[in-house]
Amino acid sequence: MDNFDEATRTLATSVLEHCRALGWKAATAESCTGGLIAGALTEIAGSSDVVDRGFVTYSNEAKMQMLGVPSETLAAHGAVSEQTARAMALGALANSEATVTVAVTGVAGPGGGSTEKPVGLVHFAAATPDGVIAEHRIFAGDRGAVRHQTVLHALEMMLSRAEEAH
Amino acid sequence: MDNFDEATRTLATSVLEHCRALGWKAATAESCTGGLIAGALTEIAGSSDVVDRGFVTYSNEAKMQMLGVPSETLAAHGAVSEQTARAMALGALANSEATVTVAVTGVAGPGGGSTEKPVGLVHFAAATPDGVIAEHRIFAGDRGAVRHQTVLHALEMMLSRAEEAH
Numbered sequence: 001m002d003n004f005d006e007a008t009r010t011l012a013t014s015v016l017e018h019c020r021a022l023g024w025k026a027a028t029a030e031s032c033t034g035g036l037i038a039g040a041l042t043e044i045a046g047s048s049d050v051v052d053r054g055f056v057t058y059s060n061e062a063k064m065q066m067l068g069v070p071s072e073t074l075a076a077h078g079a080v081s082e083q084t085a086r087a088m089a090l091g092a093l094a095n096s097e098a099t100v101t102v103a104v105t106g107v108a109g110p111g112g113g114s115t116e117k118p119v120g121l122v123h124f125a126a127a128t129p130d131g132v133i134a135e136h137r138i139f140a141g142d143r144g145a146v147r148h149q150t151v152l153h154a155l156e157m158m159l160s161r162a163e164e165a166h
Numbered sequence: 167m168d169n170f171d172e173a174t175r176t177l178a179t180s181v182l183e184h185c186r187a188l189g190w191k192a193a194t195a196e197s198c199t200g201g202l203i204a205g206a207l208t209e210i211a212g213s214s215d216v217v218d219r220g221f222v223t224y225s226n227e228a229k230m231q232m233l234g235v236p237s238e239t240l241a242a243h244g245a246v247s248e249q250t251a252r253a254m255a256l257g258a259l260a261n262s263e264a265t266v267t268v269a270v271t272g273v274a275g276p277g278g279g280s281t282e283k284p285v286g287l288v289h290f291a292a293a294t295p296d297g298v299i300a301e302h303r304i305f306a307g308d309r310g311a312v313r314h315q316t317v318l319h320a321l322e323m324m325l326s327r328a329e330e331a332h
Binding site for chain 1: 167168169191194196198199200201202203204205207208209211212213214217218219220221222223224225227228231232261262263274275276277307308309310311313314
């Protein structure tokens with residue numbers, strides 16, 4: 001049986017192939033997806049030569065303790081912010097064996113939304129030793145749909161970083 | 167949309183309800199499931215008052231660095247062993263805000279199996295401040311099926327620990 005759909009598995013396979021060709025290890029830093037990005041990568045047989053680890057930093061304490069996200073960043077910008085996503089991606093790079101990391105933090109819903117930060121808003125960051133790139137999206141749909149689209153976009157960002165490096 | 171089937175979501179909901187009633191936080195330490203246990207718990211809306219964090223310790227380095235699994239344990243018994251599972255669960259308890267943790271390490275396949283440790287063998291451990299309980303299973307099916315059954319059994323072990331405490 002498959003725990004992920006075809007699109008996710010195809011994308012995860014591409015990320016692994018590109019990282020493998022570069023000799024890169026990968027790590028994830030996940031808030032709203034709660035482990036699904038690492039779960040998608042490890043669904044593919046042979047992923048252990050690329051996937052180093054994942055940080056599921058659901059609470060703010062976890063973001064600070066596991067990834068070194070500054071409490072000032074969380075206080076000033078909130079957990080769902082570009083600044084926090086960047087700090088998570090860089091923290092994952094600093095606290096792992098990985099050459100590429102991706103971080104996600106968003107409002108999966110159905111609660112927790114606001115005018116400024118609606119349900120579906122997700123901040124992403126992907127880091128390599130060359131630097132960190134941040135993006136955000138506002139996804140439609142229910143909690144499951146927001147998380148699913150977040151997994152896909154996070155994998156796309158990892159793939160882009162690997163493609164740039166070839 | 168749903169990223170997990172009905173059985174998984176029902177079980178995850180029960181784990182969250184029991185933990186919430188006890189004022190417990192939860193954490194996971196995952197090798198072969200690669201984040202799916204944390205992913206299942208966080209699929210449920212409102213899980214943030216229970217789920218603290220997850221450690222996706224796919225590599226041996228991650229098991230040592232994130233969870234403090236002794237290198238001697240890995241060398242003597244291997245990553246897929248009762249001893250490693252126990253050390254992972256206790257390491258998750260020591261390195262989080264959680265009152266209950268579950269750890270899994272197994273051979274998801276299709277490669278990596280041996281006579282002594284066949285594909286489908288998964289060691290589990292669930293820890294609370296009262297102690298750690300270990301179990302193992304040999305699951306049938308392909309990689310996805312082994313991982314899916316591992317998620318379900320891990321959630322059942324967390325639920326049992328919470329039920330005992332009521």
